Amino acid sequence: MAALKGVSLDVLAGERLAIIGESGSGKSTLALAIAGLLAKSALVDGTIEWPPGQLQPSRFFAPPSVLPDISPARGEISSSAGGFPPATPEIGESDRDGSISPLVGEMSGRTEGGAVEHRRSNVRGELPRLGRDIGFVFQDPSSSLDPVMPIGRQIAEVVHTHLHLTWRDAYAKAKTLLERVRLPDPEATLRCYPHQLSGGQKQRVAIAAAIAAGPKLLIADEATSALDTIVQAEVVTLIRGLVAEDGMTLLFISHDIALAASLADRIAVLRHGELIELGQTDQIINAPRQSYTRALLDAHLGLDAKPLLDRKGASA
Numbered sequence: 001m002a003a004l005k006g007v008s009l010d011v012l013a014g015e016r017l018a019i020i021g022e023s024g025s026g027k028s029t030l031a032l033a034i035a036g037l038l039a040k041s042a043l044v045d046g047t048i049e050w051p052p053g054q055l056q057p058s059r060f061f062a063p064p065s066v067l068p069d070i071s072p073a074r075g076e077i078s079s080s081a082g083g084f085p086p087a088t089p090e091i092g093e094s095d096r097d098g099s100i101s102p103l104v105g106e107m108s109g110r111t112e113g114g115a116v117e118h119r120r121s122n123v124r125g126e127l128p129r130l131g132r133d134i135g136f137v138f139q140d141p142s143s144s145l146d147p148v149m150p151i152g153r154q155i156a157e158v159v160h161t162h163l164h165l166t167w168r169d170a171y172a173k174a175k176t177l178l179e180r181v182r183l184p185d186p187e188a189t190l191r192c193y194p195h196q197l198s199g200g201q202k203q204r205v206a207i208a209a210a211i212a213a214g215p216k217l218l219i220a221d222e223a224t225s226a227l228d229t230i231v232q233a234e235v236v237t238l239i240r241g242l243v244a245e246d247g248m249t250l251l252f253i254s255h256d257i258a259l260a261a262s263l264a265d266r267i268a269v270l271r272h273g274e275l276i277e278l279g280q281t282d283q284i285i286n287a288p289r290q291s292y293t294r295a296l297l298d299a300h301l302g303l304d305a306k307p308l309l310d311r312k313g314a315s316a
């Protein structure tokens, strides 16, 4: 069964786009597909068109410490009517015509050494690279941070790998990043292990690692869902600030329509793997075209009307 069916999205540079939908609607699958993080067994059919000349030079391997262990057992994502061509060039290999970048076929899986190797079939031109062009923040920072590696090393690794700085400079940048995500005592935090931090602090570390190499696109997949309400608001504020400061584009995945509305310029609504509505946040909230979107709004209003009613203030 396909988890996503014919989903097509344009995301403007610098835009904050939220993707919402009920559990199982395909939000995470879409985010993982864009990031090239679906397991090898997933069938992925589609294209990513990235602005020409905007991909950054990088090595082929993302550092292991900031990526999740994706189960290789993940099933079929989409059935491709045309089947897949046999060629499986490494990511970054250009093909003959150098046209847009179809993202077709096998994606990525964790290798024995812990690094994530990207292999996609039918690659044409260059694809955005996770860690360098795309930063990814997961719901549970504990699953993306290495429990036995100091925080500083985990962030410095991203910088060293993608920006090719010396370890000394990479650690200096890691400290600056910990300051940017407003962790108290960044110098000491560099030496901390994840278990020594709170959930909110760990998520700040994960965000620091995600933006360490200066990606153009930041994907936050339910990045605040595991946090309590106050910490959630702080992390949303942090993400909004970082995205604005660095001129990043944000894909904010959430089941919470109010949270999405507080952050996004536009909202896309997924249902059963299909994109059923996409519009400006005001339009989606005040005049949804689909009854499903209205039902999401009503369900939220039934729980707590205040955040939605405060939306305009919150999104300032």
Ligand SMILES: Nc1ncnc2c1ncn2[C@@H]1O[C@H](COP(=O)(O)OP(=O)(O)OP(=O)(O)O)[C@@H](O)[C@H]1O
Residues within 6 Å of the ligand: 003, 021, 022, 023, 024, 025, 026, 027, 028, 029, 030, 071, 073, 074, 075, 076, 255
């Ligand atoms: N590892 C997997 N193997 C097979 N099918 C999967 C796997 N993970 C998710 N799916 C299926 O893909 C569909 C979309 O799941 P996905 O996790 O993308 O939804 P979601 O909207 O992100 O939900 P949630 O908010 O609960 O995370 C669901 O039908 C789900 O059962």
